[in-house]
Amino acid sequence: MGLVRISQGKVRDTWSLEKLLGHNDYLLVVATDRISIFDYVLNALIPKKGEVLTALTHFWLNMLSGFENHLIPSELESGYNFAYDLAEDFLFDLPIERCLVVKNLTGKMYPAEMIFRAHIGGSVYPEYQKTGIVAGQQLPIGLPKWSKLEEPIFTPSTKEEFGNDINKDVDYFYSVMESLNLKAEAEEVVLMLKEIYGIVYKYAEDRGILILDSKFEVAGKILADEILTPDSSRFTIIEDWEKSMEEGRDPSFYDKQPIRDWGATVPTPFSDGKGGLITGLNKLKSENPEYLKYIEFAQKVEVPEAVISAASKRYTTIFEMITGDTLEYYQVEKMGALLN
Incomplete structure (x- = not known):
């Protein structure tokens, strides 16, 4: 996109718009389909995940318009995000369905979830x-x-x-x-x-x-x-x-729970300290001296296609239940995305 990426998170990539706009007040955030469980990023993608995260954030913050938020609104179309303006004027191939332009709040974020x-x-x-x-x-x-x-x-x-x-x-x-x-x-x-x-x-x-x-x-x-x-x-x-x-059980969660459930069953080559091997990525704790090896192992594990499909379905289903729209309709009509 000809921009400078300033950070890469577990799911989102953040890009500076300073060279494009001449100021550093805005950032471009792009949500990918990357997946992490138990704080391990897996070598797998959940189709539509990044699009759902983007559209839901857009939906809720527009609904909660009485509270200040970090989204930069479009100057061209009411209700759209400024990502639409970037796609119209500068970045013609920008995937609006995954993008939000936000205020640069570097140094101002609270140090807590x-x-x-x-x-x-x-x-x-x-x-x-x-x-x-x-x-x-x-x-x-x-x-x-x-x-x-x-x-x-x-x-x-x-x-x-x-x-x-x-x-x-x-x-x-x-x-x-x-x-x-x-x-x-x-x-x-x-x-x-x-x-x-x-x-x-x-x-x-x-x-x-x-x-x-x-x-x-x-x-x-x-x-x-x-x-x-x-x-x-x-x-x-x-x-x-x-x-x-x-x-007396957990309800079904409409998120990446199918991948968490699968991840908790993955056999690992690491000792449990009791003569056996650890089963489950959730048991690979970050405080262990072998943590870097845990990360390397988790990134090589292959996620079954059926598990990925089940997770993707939950993301799109909860989006439709919350908004009352299909994901594609919302992206086109309320975000200005041009889908292939």
Whole structure:
């Protein structure tokens, strides 16, 4: 594209637009179909994944227009992103369906994943089972996994470039923000995000969907990064959630869960320290001295085509349930994409 890539994440590539536009206020973010599980990037692609992440972020941030966000709107067509303008004026082959132009918030992002949970489960559940406490907050004892809480709770985590994010207490989060002279603002941001989560939870619930938990990233009161996608949120269907609570199992998640399930069964050549070998990529922990070997191994594992297809279907299905549009219709009519 003749641009300078300034970062490559697990899924997204970020490009500088300075040479093109003459200023560094905007960035171009391109969502790929790359897939990571348990913080390992696999040598596989999920068809349409990057397109769903892009379109859902565009959808939610337009719906939540009363809250400031990082998207740069088109100057040519109302409702479109500035990526459309780039494709019209400069980058004629730009895949708009994967692209969003955003504010350059370098140095302004909060140093935490802002996670909100309306249901108790996920990475915080083991600690809850032991203590009844989540992120320093006492919850009722004995709640079954994925029980709905009386009200959503805030459970921050660190942002780790490599390895697993680390869950932290709310007090720890505020102490970090206080050290940055941002505690008062952070308290307002948490209230704002809780309000947003309530709005989108009700929207999804009215459409037969539960957003069990969701991760937000912010620069002060500016919503940034992806929002309410299958990669940042845990979606399930109300009917299946109700059955799962009766049956004592996890509900079906509309994200990369088929690949996680498969990944947990992958045999590895690494010792479990008990005379056997580790089974499951989820058991390959980043704190182990062999972590670099774990990464190399994970990148060579071949993901079965049926597993990839199942995951791709879940991404497109949840998109259609949330928006009421097919992915292609939304991309063409509401983003200005020219699909082949």
